[in-house]
Amino acid sequence: MKIFVTGGAGFIGGNFVYYMLKTHPDYDIVCLDALTYAGNLHTLSGALENPRFKFVKIDITDRDGIFGLFDTERPDIVVNFAAESHVDRSILSPEVFLKTNILGTQVLMDACREYGVKRFHQVSTDEVYGDLPLDRPDLLFTEATPIHTSSPYSASKASADLLVSAYCRTYGLPATISRCSNNYGPYHFPEKLIPLMIINILNGKPLPVYGDGKNVRDWLYVEDHCSAIDLIIHDGKVGEIYNIGGNNERSNLQIVELLISTLGKGEIKFVRDRAGHDLRYAIDSTKIKTQLGWTPRTDFENGIKKTVDWYLNNRSWWENIVSGEYINYYRRMYEDR
Numbered sequence: 246m247k248i249f250v251t252g253g254a255g256f257i258g259g260n261f262v263y264y265m266l267k268t269h270p271d272y273d274i275v276c277l278d279a280l281t282y283a284g285n286l287h288t289l290s291g292a293l294e295n296p297r298f299k300f301v302k303i304d305i306t307d308r309d310g311i312f313g314l315f316d317t318e319r320p321d322i323v324v325n326f327a328a329e330s331h332v333d334r335s336i337l338s339p340e341v342f343l344k345t346n347i348l349g350t351q352v353l354m355d356a357c358r359e360y361g362v363k364r365f366h367q368v369s370t371d372e373v374y375g376d377l378p379l380d381r382p383d384l385l386f387t388e389a390t391p392i393h394t395s396s397p398y399s400a401s402k403a404s405a406d407l408l409v410s411a412y413c414r415t416y417g418l419p420a421t422i423s424r425c426s427n428n429y430g431p432y433h434f435p436e437k438l439i440p441l442m443i444i445n446i447l448n449g450k451p452l453p454v455y456g457d458g459k460n461v462r463d464w465l466y467v468e469d470h471c472s473a474i475d476l477i478i479h480d481g482k483v484g485e486i487y488n489i490g491g492n493n494e495r496s497n498l499q500i501v502e503l504l505i506s507t508l509g510k511g512e513i514k515f516v517r518d519r520a521g522h523d524l525r526y527a528i529d530s531t532k533i534k535t536q537l538g539w540t541p542r543t544d545f546e547n548g549i550k551k552t553v554d555w556y557l558n559n560r561s562w563w564e565n566i567v568s569g570e571y572i573n574y575y576r577r578m579y580e581d582r
């Protein structure tokens with residue numbers, strides 16, 4: 246079995262590469278990644294020497310390049326993680342989100358059709374459902390919740406989902422979609438809440454909490470997301486959407502306070518809110534649990550401890566990133582906020 250993993254030099258894709266190499270000792274994995282600001286070959290350093298692994302630097306919107314690669318490699322399964330993934334960046338510059346997240350997905354699906362790929366899996370997000378009110382803890386997103394997006398990022402992911410469903414119905418593309426809640430764990434890019442706060446604490450910088458910090462996210466340890474996708478590509482039903490969630494709702498303030506107490510220091514600074522900021526995400530994962538037998542293995546306290554330890558023990562990974570482009574982005578995003 247040969248699996249194409251797009252976006253495998255990023256956070257979740259990189260964890261998925263390691264998960265698949267470990268879980269399926271007879272599989273070959275080919276990682277396709279454009280190495281944008283979010284992609285990092287150091288993330289894959291533990292896989293690069295593995296004879297069952299290959300890295301190809303390629304942009305998923307490069308139709309000729311992608312078709313050429315499918316022609317030579319002939320993958321059985323394609324799992325599409327490649328995306329522009331940060332909401333704040335999508336508010337600053339939406340265009341590249343539309344190009345990569347929508348048109349890139351289309352190119353991959355066209356190649357899957359041409360070369361008879363047995364399964365195309367689209368890694369989507371709970372953000373396509375919009376948000377839930379803070380005062381209705383009884384409400385959760387199910388797979389039947391209507392799409393209702395807030396940011397250019399979520400609109401681009403929702404557009405891609407609609408396109409995947411259309412390719413499945415119109416062309417018979419054997420596709421599945423998963424919509425997961427917020428991940429955390431090793432190799433998480435420093436622009437995102439949890440790594441940003443850990444790194445700012447370690448660097449003695451203020452901890453920028455948007456608005457009043459009451460917005461809620463549902464957190465899942467990244468390896469549990471990987472195990473869910475592994476199940477879906479093998480046992481999931483073509484044409485189906487599967488929600489994946491951690492059942493771990495926390496306000497942003499609770500997250501930041503937990504990190505402060507774990508690391509023993511840190512000073513919160515409330516800053517201007519994100520435009521269109523979603524209030525609450527909460528996922529109902531009943532379908533994947535009952536139909537595919539998925540269960541998350543890492544509880545939140547243990548997952549946060551493992552994550553903090555990883556950032557403490559892998560300083561060079563994030564110190565290399567917290568430079569150049571990232572410093573410019575950080576200034577633009579947080580100065581005068």
Ligand code: NAD
Binds near residue numbers: 254280281304331428
């Ligand atoms: P990330 O930003 O860490 O990684 C994205 C990867 O895609 C990078 O390696 C980047 O170089 C690559 N990439 C970007 N544009 C590309 C292009 N045009 N061609 C080829 N490669 C390209 O993102 P992540 O957090 O690992 O998210 C991965 C996927 O999971 C995304 O599709 C995202 O929407 C989805 N998702 C993320 C979360 C989360 O909490 N992080 C939750 C649910 C779903």
Ligand code: DAU
Binds near residue numbers: 369371427439454460
């Ligand atoms: O729900 C899944 C989504 O989770 C994924 O689809 C996205 O790719 C991923 O980036 C993530 O989106 P969020 O917007 O929820 O993640 P982020 O880490 O950017 O922010 C989490 C919360 O923390 C959000 O309410 C905004 C807040 N925040 C974020 C940053 C970076 C702050 O208060 N301060 C910050 O500096």
